[in-house]
Amino acid sequence: MLCRVADSLFWMSRYIERAENTVRLVDVTLQTILESEHGSEEISYTHWKPILTALGDIELFESQHPEKSSRAVNNFLTFSQQNPSSVFNCIAFARENARMIRDQISSEMWETINRMYLFLKNTDAEKVCSELTFEFFQEIKEFSLLFQGITEATFPHQIGYEFIICGRQIERADKTCRILDSKRHMRSINEEENDALDTAQWAALLRGCSAFEAYHRIYVSQITGDHVRNLLVLSRNFPRSVLFCVNKLQLAMHAISKCPITYFSNEAERKMGMLISRLNYSNENDLRDNRADQLIEDIEDALAEIAVELSNRYMFMEIVDPVAELDLVES
Amino acid sequence: MEIKYDSGEFFDEAFDADGKPRPHYQHLIDRLSEMSLEEFHQKRESVDLAFLQQGITFTVYGEESSTERVFPFDLMPRIIPKREWDHLSAGLEQRITALNLFLNDIYHDQKIVKDKVFPEEILKTGKHFRKEIVGVKVPKDIYIHICGTDLIRDDKGDYLVLEDNGRCPSGVSYMLENRQSMKRAFPRLFPRSGVRSVLDYPDQLLAALKNIAPSGVDNPTVAVLTPGVYNSAYFEHCFLARQMGVEIVEGRDLVVENDDRVYMKTTEGLKRVDVLYRRIDDDFIDPEVFRKDSMLGVSGLVRAYVKGNIGLANALGTGIADDKVTYCFVPDMIKYYLGEDPILPNVETWLPYRKDDMKYVMENMEKLVVKAANEAGGYGMLIGPHATQAEVDEFRVLVKNNPRDFIAQTPISLSRHPTYCDGGFDGRHIDLRPYIVCGETTKIIPGGLTRVALRKGSLVVNSSQGGGSKDTWVTNYDD
Numbered sequence: 001m002l003c004r005v006a007d008s009l010f011w012m013s014r015y016i017e018r019a020e021n022t023v024r025l026v027d028v029t030l031q032t033i034l035e036s037e038h039g040s041e042e043i044s045y046t047h048w049k050p051i052l053t054a055l056g057d058i059e060l061f062e063s064q065h066p067e068k069s070s071r072a073v074n075n076f077l078t079f080s081q082q083n084p085s086s087v088f089n090c091i092a093f094a095r096e097n098a099r100m101i102r103d104q105i106s107s108e109m110w111e112t113i114n115r116m117y118l119f120l121k122n123t124d125a126e127k128v129c130s131e132l133t134f135e136f137f138q139e140i141k142e143f144s145l146l147f148q149g150i151t152e153a154t155f156p157h158q159i160g161y162e163f164i165i166c167g168r169q170i171e172r173a174d175k176t177c178r179i180l181d182s183k184r185h186m187r188s189i190n191e192e193e194n195d196a197l198d199t200a201q202w203a204a205l206l207r208g209c210s211a212f213e214a215y216h217r218i219y220v221s222q223i224t225g226d227h228v229r230n231l232l233v234l235s236r237n238f239p240r241s242v243l244f245c246v247n248k249l250q251l252a253m254h255a256i257s258k259c260p261i262t263y264f265s266n267e268a269e270r271k272m273g274m275l276i277s278r279l280n281y282s283n284e285n286d287l288r289d290n291r292a293d294q295l296i297e298d299i300e301d302a303l304a305e306i307a308v309e310l311s312n313r314y315m316f317m318e319i320v321d322p323v324a325e326l327d328l329v330e331s
Numbered sequence: 332m333e334i335k336y337d338s339g340e341f342f343d344e345a346f347d348a349d350g351k352p353r354p355h356y357q358h359l360i361d362r363l364s365e366m367s368l369e370e371f372h373q374k375r376e377s378v379d380l381a382f383l384q385q386g387i388t389f390t391v392y393g394e395e396s397s398t399e400r401v402f403p404f405d406l407m408p409r410i411i412p413k414r415e416w417d418h419l420s421a422g423l424e425q426r427i428t429a430l431n432l433f434l435n436d437i438y439h440d441q442k443i444v445k446d447k448v449f450p451e452e453i454l455k456t457g458k459h460f461r462k463e464i465v466g467v468k469v470p471k472d473i474y475i476h477i478c479g480t481d482l483i484r485d486d487k488g489d490y491l492v493l494e495d496n497g498r499c500p501s502g503v504s505y506m507l508e509n510r511q512s513m514k515r516a517f518p519r520l521f522p523r524s525g526v527r528s529v530l531d532y533p534d535q536l537l538a539a540l541k542n543i544a545p546s547g548v549d550n551p552t553v554a555v556l557t558p559g560v561y562n563s564a565y566f567e568h569c570f571l572a573r574q575m576g577v578e579i580v581e582g583r584d585l586v587v588e589n590d591d592r593v594y595m596k597t598t599e600g601l602k603r604v605d606v607l608y609r610r611i612d613d614d615f616i617d618p619e620v621f622r623k624d625s626m627l628g629v630s631g632l633v634r635a636y637v638k639g640n641i642g643l644a645n646a647l648g649t650g651i652a653d654d655k656v657t658y659c660f661v662p663d664m665i666k667y668y669l670g671e672d673p674i675l676p677n678v679e680t681w682l683p684y685r686k687d688d689m690k691y692v693m694e695n696m697e698k699l700v701v702k703a704a705n706e707a708g709g710y711g712m713l714i715g716p717h718a719t720q721a722e723v724d725e726f727r728v729l730v731k732n733n734p735r736d737f738i739a740q741t742p743i744s745l746s747r748h749p750t751y752c753d754g755g756f757d758g759r760h761i762d763l764r765p766y767i768v769c770g771e772t773t774k775i776i777p778g779g780l781t782r783v784a785l786r787k788g789s790l791v792v793n794s795s796q797g798g799g800s801k802d803t804w805v806t807n808y809d810d
Contacts, residue, residue: 002578002597003596004596096560099386100560102573103570103572103579114384118383118384159598314598
């Protein structure tokens, strides 16, 4: 497979996953705001701050929007063309990548992305942001899931498919981490101890990860931070938990290199193996308070490094001229 | 739904001078008359939507970046009866044969120049004559493998050749998609006696490409070389690659190694490429040899080509055949190389670099169409009868100062065809671009792209200037 094609498959998939996760965050935050005190747009904005901080977008937002309103954040994350990771831009980039390789993907995949793009382009942003049309968010989530299903059912499960899995799982694991991060930032702005609010926030996070029902099936108890972290980081069977995602990612990476899973053939695989070991041998103590924050931050860093190494190895293969290389060493 | 209008002084494809349907259109017009306008309109919208959703679009230059447009498709097909097609087909084959002999000659012995049939100064001043490949043997001596000749019909209904397009003719994907759309939208319109199929074009193309693989390569790796996703014809490049089942590559995917062979960069390492169907012009194809600032090409490609390590379709240097001054000499080439009379005539043309012609052109510019010799897509053109005095004066100066760079032609009243516009049928001017593939044998694909000038009265059919297209049916019988 051409390096460029691998790159496009990876990013096409990653951008779609990113769009879905951003929508999940927006959706869940809007719902949380409705259930809490939200007299003014200013107060509503405080609910957004942790999200923007976790996504790393707060500076960009505040530089573009002096008026800090809930509606402006909603628009920034969903439709803004000035925010490179807005849902609109993610879908547009996913489509651009798909367009570059439309001869490689199935026409069903292409048409699904293209339809979604046209849908977003023709959506009345003003209306969605002011009237909070939740159907719109539902539509985007369903599109992402539809795309995954169509890929599964119409695209050969060969090396290209594995790159699609890589893009999706890296993004999903990273976003689960960031959703957990956002709770940390909420902690710092919760003015006083308020257990009801705390629980409501954890519940919102679970909903954002489609994990609310799964949680209650596993922990027949009140929602606690420790349990939520356990589920979202270490579960081996919940599809949005970090460990679940990185396990899938590792399988895909080794399917590409055909290297046995107990060995490694490149830096990406080595870092991957180390991350998985760490998660495999973590326990509840590693997920308490400060240690949890550290672990989550480390996971985010490791994922970023793995993405870079994957790209170095497969997507931007530098052509090495052995003769010149030798000259360089000798001089 | 009624299809009727005044043909005026034009030749109408579907109606004779008395307004009666021509025999080969009778069935189609009967069927369309049975249909309601609403039904037709619905079909039309669903075809448009399908094109948009499939992303069968082209990009318009000079507008904001997101301008992707559907190439307007008119649902009333153009029909060419067998006897007309046989005539066209023979004429096209004769012409492409002469052009390939010409190119082989001028890049080797230049006999045609020595025999004073083709002027040496035209060759020397030809912008697209490539000195770099003089003396280079190309596989099977074929230069133009894929040709898209533009044909028009005058007010008497005679077919004329307008230009040859021997570089990177585009539009063939529309020919194929249009046929598919027609079959889905109007299965009952197709005549019982059938319409000749165009759908094996990708197979013909692939065979012609494999035909020029470097010697000794049994199972050649073929790829389509595209300038990339921002090119207006990117959809077509992808479409053809997918239909042929070959890789589509950009310049940055390829590398020429020290062994002067071409490789593509894959996740498993370098893989050799044997034949490129290149959709990048000569100027941009290799920054080592042609334009240094090209980001689209592949450094060293010409080196590999000269060594015979890579097949290129079309060959380098075919642009000299697209020079509109060269065009004027094609009838002479046919006589010179084949000893035959041309079956398809050219449009009457004057060459201002000749003194007598210059005088005529200067005196009659208001009545002529003046074209730049090396522009395409309807740019750099003056349509005298429709131009303002200022435009005419501007061209007069241009032609006077650069006689070699212009030609002048009699304006042709292009034939018209019933076309659905503004809620009803009316006559619109059309042309025809059939596709020719030169492999082991020469194949004229029975059909082609009929382009239609959708604006009332307009003679410009280019997609960049408000043109649309029609499916083109070549029938198995005369009526």
